[in-house]
Amino acid sequence: MNISMVKALNNGLRRALDEDAKVLLVGEDIGKLGGVFRVTDGLQKDFGEERVIDSPLGEAGIVGTAIGLAMRGYRPVCEIQFDGFVYPAMNQIISQLAKIRHRSAGDLALPVVIRIPYGGGIGSIEHHSESPEVYFAHTAGLRVVTCATPQDGYTMIRQAIACDDPVVFLEPKRRYWEEGVVSESGESVLSLHQSQVVCPGKDLTLLAYGPTVATALDAADASDRGIEVVDLRSLSPVDIDPVLESVRRTGRAIVVHEASLSHGFGAEIAARIQEEAFYHLEAPVIRVTGYDTPYPPSRIELDWLPGVDRILAAVDRSFSY
């Protein structure tokens, strides 16, 4: 079945609602409207207003009440409308959601999923194109994952909902409408936190996640080198062993993300590679990312975002060592 990521996520949410009466969806405009990206289209009609809840406007409220619902035994799936709107909820996410299992010595599990459409490239206005993943990945107690394909949208959202820990589920909004084959039968061979080689190659390891996986694949396609593309899929925990295995084979690594360069996820990956595969490296680990500035006006966003040309230039740089 060839469907968009939006439809795949919708199908995954529908199946989760169907399979477990404790699953609830909460968010702004997710009912009749189906969410601003239509990810929850038709779900309120089929599951009712008590399970697909149109919330008041208030992101702290969405996450804070989800914590209370989880304490009562529910599995709330929150929708934050856009990446740049999640910050009012940060106290609830970082100081409460991430820590309550630990503080209660395991007495209280909080199986809460926070879905966030993230990243740029859709020509949107300010606060609608951000990549806040590292704020969450830096917080103990949260799991942070991101899908890059419709198939992963379908399987990973179900796995995230089934997880007994809080999961920040990042959806690359500029891939929402790209279609792919989705199998809805059978169990996924990959767990929620596994990375995956999506294009084999012997010369260089190109690491990406979420919106930049497709960009990385385009770059691999355009390059005359044998580029291995790894979709990290999970940022916390990060499935580092397959990454190290790949880098030990290729001796070169490039990390790509839309988020700003400094203190970004690429820095973590580069550190891990040099700590654990130092003697296999033929060149320094290179980062191809957004810059340390606010996200730009959308008419110039493609210059700011890491694109195929910048990745190919980095490939050349790696081979110049």
Added chain:
Amino acid sequence: MSMADKPLRLLSPDGALELDPRLPLDLGTVDLRALYRDLVLTRRLDTEAIALQRQGELALWPSLLGQEAAQVGAGHALREQDMVFPTYREHGVAFCRGVDPVSLLGLFRGSTLGGWRPSECHFHLYTLVIGAQTLHAVGYAMGVVRDDAVSNGDENRDTAVLVFLGDGSLSEGETNEAFVWAAAQHLPVVFFCQNNQWAISAPYRTQSRIPAAERARGFGFPGLRVDGNDVLACLAATRHALDMARSGGGPTLIEALTYRRNPHTTADDAGRYRSAAETAHWAARDPLTRLRSHLTSTVDDKFFAAVEDEARCLAERLRVGCRAVPEPERSSPFEHTYAEMPADLRRQHQTYLDSVRQ
């Protein structure tokens, strides 16, 4: 209602019963002795914890001195199935809820980050970030509604949520979001604001020009302003509000006007921001003295002596128990961070164990 309006009360400061039709209470259902006992034991718990802090056994203690009636009154209005979300000063409510008083000390001793099982006590862990717990209470109440545990007319099933907040919390965005959600969804939640008039050094006028209870109407639910040093008024108001919540009548904000007679915590110096005369004024309106004065005509000295004995035993138990609180397990930072420890964290755990063993 204006700032000058007197809060509702049922016991005058000298202990005379002054029933008020605006705050009905069936005295036949009130165990005055049990209330008095819990007031005394709560105060003793607090006094002992301060002493333990002074002796270096606790790092910090937020005293509730002066707020015993608000907490014990509210605590006695609860039913077993009700859920409570405290701030970090509700030692009296914790006591009424059956939380082991020794376990209250662990957090302040640096031995634990929690200390009791909220799922068993129906008393959530203390929340230190001001106002955050109000939203947890609202979400829990949303779950109660979805569990069909309101307005069944079954007193063992119908459930309310009682959340505590202070006057400082009224200014937090999350508290105001909680009011919005509770009102819009007509949830079975009672907001119990102990207006103790000071948020560390900020007096109430820093937060508001009107009484806290008056704010409720703007959000769309009733507010009740009671004398927080009158245990009967606090009991009556909370019972009424919890009954409303359980029967599907929606939320209530109770403002219990009281006074934080001690500094914010043992680390605070209240002498820098308020007068001794003000503290003395409120010491003369002591909630324990008030109920004791009321009881003196009907209760003999043996009862008071027995309560004092019980308080001495509690103090002894706290002194011994505090020193016997187990040290945190070396591995405890790694436990329960996730349902299942990720492989990376397992590696860090091993490194940590190797380092602390050396």
